[in-house]
Amino acid sequence: MIRQNLLHQLSQLLQRVSQSLSKPDPQNACASCFSCCTARGLTQHRVSEIEFALIEERVGQAAADRFRTYIAKKQDAQGNYVYERCPNYDWRTRGCGVYEHRPFACRVFGHLKPQGTSFPSGCYYSERAEAFPAEDYFDKVPGAQELRFLSREFSLLTPPVAAHYLDPEQPAEADVSRLGQTDPVDRALLLQLEGRLEEAAILLIEARGHRLSLYLDYCLACLLTQLEQHEPALALYETLLESLPERRDFNYYAGYHALQLGQRRRAREHFLATVEALPNHSLALGFLGYMELQQGGWLEAEVWLLRACAADPDNPYFRARLQLIREKSVGLT
Numbered sequence: 001m002i003r004q005n006l007l008h009q010l011s012q013l014l015q016r017v018s019q020s021l022s023k024p025d026p027q028n029a030c031a032s033c034f035s036c037c038t039a040r041g042l043t044q045h046r047v048s049e050i051e052f053a054l055i056e057e058r059v060g061q062a063a064a065d066r067f068r069t070y071i072a073k074k075q076d077a078q079g080n081y082v083y084e085r086c087p088n089y090d091w092r093t094r095g096c097g098v099y100e101h102r103p104f105a106c107r108v109f110g111h112l113k114p115q116g117t118s119f120p121s122g123c124y125y126s127e128r129a130e131a132f133p134a135e136d137y138f139d140k141v142p143g144a145q146e147l148r149f150l151s152r153e154f155s156l157l158t159p160p161v162a163a164h165y166l167d168p169e170q171p172a173e174a175d176v177s178r179l180g181q182t183d184p185v186d187r188a189l190l191l192q193l194e195g196r197l198e199e200a201a202i203l204l205i206e207a208r209g210h211r212l213s214l215y216l217d218y219c220l221a222c223l224l225t226q227l228e229q230h231e232p233a234l235a236l237y238e239t240l241l242e243s244l245p246e247r248r249d250f251n252y253y254a255g256y257h258a259l260q261l262g263q264r265r266r267a268r269e270h271f272l273a274t275v276e277a278l279p280n281h282s283l284a285l286g287f288l289g290y291m292e293l294q295q296g297g298w299l300e301a302e303v304w305l306l307r308a309c310a311a312d313p314d315n316p317y318f319r320a321r322l323q324l325i326r327e328k329s330v331g332l333t
């Protein structure tokens with residue numbers, strides 16, 4: 001439901017963007033050129049996950065997969081591009097074969113030109129496009145902010161890869177050069193990078209008052225976790241789970257905060273929900289083992305901790321607790 005809603009909003013946004021951009025001057029200025037639809041024509045061609053998803057939904061999985069390969073500029077064993085030309089390009093019509101659903105970048109190309117970028121040689125628009133400072137991108141390009149909003153919301157629909165939940169202390173890599181002062185998430189991240197976590201949290205709480213956003217809620221929940229604000233963090237993760245039940249990694253955080261609040265049963269339910277969907281979630285496995293140990297359930301604890309160790313063999317806490325269990329069982333025999 002959320003996915004469909006976001007894709008619908010994206011489709012409408014893309015139509016609006018096309019309508020708001022001035023029409024290229026002569027009707028067929030590109031003539032037979034299609035350089036910007038080739039792997040060598042553009043140095044960079046950004047397409048977000050939600051835009052791939054729209055092509056997948058409207059054109060098909062195979063088309064989206066081919067397009068993804070093209071955008072990633074994948075090469076074969078000989079070093080040749082798998083797709084020299086965009087697989088969406090239609091030779092018969094000499095134009096874009098997914099025109100109605102083409103991504104944002106394909107729509108704004110030729111109209112605006114962030115400084116520091118270049119057009120394919122001979123491009124009709126290279127001297128005609130409106131140039132602007134690259135740092136003004138989100139303010140200058142119509143629809144760019146809205147696309148980013150939708151893209152962020154969409155990103156929450158995909159659970160993270162294992163590496164992320166194995167090391168939750170590791171902050172996500174941020175491209176600081178693209179962070180601006182007009183966007184609350186950017187500003188909060190900049191504050192966070194300076195260690196001003198409370199100010200960042202206040203800023204996000206204020207931003208949530210202006211626009212409903214699961215992504216803002218998620219950012220705030222992460223901050224509350226770092227600030228060890230267990231009660232509001234637990235409430236926020238549980239609220240997020242109501243909208244995003246497939247994000248079982250959120251169950252882990254809810255479990256962690258419940259445990260910190262002494263709510264053992266609630267914590268256990270959340271950890272079990274985590275490992276049911278993410279059987280290698282070492283931290284949830286480790287906490288389940290730890291909780292069993294606290295209750296004197298040595299055998300059960302060992303089972304959980306063995307699984308935790310298998311999922312994350314370098315974690316010294318899991319090994320130390322397993323060692324404790326072994327010493328205990330030797331002492332009992």
Ligand code: SF4
Pocket residue numbers: 036037038086087088089090095096097098099102103106
């Ligand atoms: S999606 Fe369409 S406009 Fe964009 S690069 Fe491919 S063929 Fe060109």
Ligand code: SF4
Pocket residue numbers: 029030033034035036037109110120122123124125
């Ligand atoms: S926008 Fe420029 S590069 Fe792209 S097809 Fe037209 S003339 Fe060629």
